[in-house]
Amino acid sequence: MKRRNRKILLLVDNAPVHSVSNPELLTNITIHYLPPNTTAHLQPADAGIINSFKAQYRKRLIKNRIEAYDNEMELNIPVPKLKISDSISLSAEA
Template identity: 40%
Template sequence: MQKDTLPSKSSTVTRQDSSGKKMLRRTYIMAEEKILPGHKPMWDKLTLVLCANASGNCKVKLLLVYHSENPRAFKSHKITKENLQVMWRANSNAWVTRDIFVQYVNVVVGPTIKNYLTTNNLPLKALLILDKATAHPPTLTDDIEEFKYIEVLFLPPNTTPILQPTDQQVISNFKKLFTKHLFKRCFEATNLTLREFWKDH
């Protein structure tokens, strides 16, 4: 997998991560079987943007960017994007653009933060911490006029692994849980090859 991405004054952190159909990259075999040819893992690129407050009790709906606006699975299983547990957007490179990110902040992040603060009787003050990804526009504050109570702070260059909370096991734990859930579903689907599982499930 490739990696790129409220109390009082809250810390809300986003992180985007480019992932795919997560398969194991190694085949574990006995030493005497090392001459057997290996196989490349299946890989299908997508990008996820993770966002939560510092304490983790306010998790914002994920942004998922895929290269297809309407994948075949959506049509065959009659899936509507509005009912997904992610905000689905498409880009030819499966990457977050500035337009997509600004839309995500206005449609999902802003309302979620406002609802959290209001529900918990907290003042409308929030701090949105971002890294220097190209999808994060320096003028983001001007693009979210409806949510003026959100202050945007950009981390200094080359400090993301040290300072950003989502890099402190959040992303790795997310990947582990995803892989565990994926293989659980795969094992439950009997008499199917992995390729058939991806196609039909």
């Protein structure tokens, strides 16, 4: 691209992984960071996937907490706090 004197505009969201450590090496590339919280407007498919994941996670979380509460009532044991490993499992199921 440089030999052809092409200019490139790269649009990226503001995720931390999109940072460039040596932008001066990108002589023909201009990086433009999109404003925060615009990904959902520009990529509606992502928003749908994220909303679906959140709904499934919440559904499983509520079911988990109700089961823990039922066990407390039946077995007279305290409801255990939700551990990070539990959250990871719920995320994987969602």
